[in-house]
Amino acid sequence: MTEFRHLPHSQNPDGELRRVGIEMEMAEISLDVIADSIVDLFGGVHQQDSPFEHHVTGTRFGDFGLELDSDLLKRREYLDYLENMGIEIDRDAEPHALENALSQVAGLVVPHEVVAPPIPHDALPELDRLRQRLQQEGAKGTHSSLFYAFGLQINLELARLDADHILHHLQAFMLLYDWLLSHSQADLSRRLTPFVDPFPEDYPRLILASGYHPDLSGLIDDYLAHNPTRNRPLDMLPLFAHLSPEQVDAAPVEHHLIRPRPTFHYRLPDCRIDEPDWDLSVPWNAWVEVERLAADPQRLGAMAREYLAAEPETLASKGQRWVEKVTDWLRS
Structure with missing residues (x-):
């Protein structure tokens, strides 16, 4: 692992270490595997809100958000599209059955997003352990496919x-x-x-x-x-x-x-996790x-x-x- 370079200004306006939030997009790995990896490394409790949205709460860094990054899926708007195509949907029967199937298919082209809580910037090497674990679990990044326009986002508190x-x-x-x-x-x-x-x-x-x-x-x-x-x-x-x-x-x-x-939202980097x-x-x-x-x-x-x-x-x-x-x- 390369050294994480030091910021020229390490503290925020309150005199505390500047915090940074990292968001990573990837594919070919399930939200369950991601959540289990977080719990194993940092503790916490895995909670599933839907097949498209999970959380790991109470880790030593805070709460992680995991999701299939598509509002169409999270807001269940796909049901309207399926019905408009003439496909009959029972919205009350087995609410997660169709969603589980869709999550498997959508995961091939819709990124799985890991949203880490804000952490002191000097703890980034610890967060990189999660990157390493997900790589070992088979997560694929930007260069793995022409369809994988996956990004990594850095949300860093300002010094002033x-x-x-x-x-x-x-x-x-x-x-x-x-x-x-x-x-x-x-x-x-x-x-x-x-x-x-x-x-x-x-x-x-x-x-x-x-x-x-x-x-x-x-x-x-x-x-x-x-x-x-x-x-x-x-x-x-x-x-x-x-x-x-x-x-x-x-x-x-x-x-x-x-x-x-109060952060910069740096959106340029690829997520080359694999x-x-x-x-x-x-x-x-x-x-x-x-x-x-x-x-x-x-x-x-x-x-x-x-x-x-x-x-x-x-x-x-x-x-x-x-x-x-x-x-x-x-x-x-």
């Missing part, structure tokens, strides 16, 4: 909640985005889905300009104007809904999917590079000036030239 701190992280992410894609070998199947659409080119050019110093309200307004969606590789809507719910409520975004919280040379340190360490750049104003400013001086078509093509420049910056 002021506009400058947030802006510096947004700027650092924009500058490192192409490098993150290259470094993580992001799967084409995920890049072709709408879930991690790249930021529109005019947005990084706006926020990287040397004269851009908005207050928090202005920062949120500009973000919403250019990104009225949660489908970004770094989704800021949970954070902004926590800080200014009225601004997010007024925007044309996916309100029913936003859970306000690959022996991959573990949770890979996406974590990539994110730490974003934080390190955000904490280095001199380097951040120099990279921003070089980015803005580059030809727009070169940046739009996502060429290797900028990735090589970023690599040199990170090594220096």
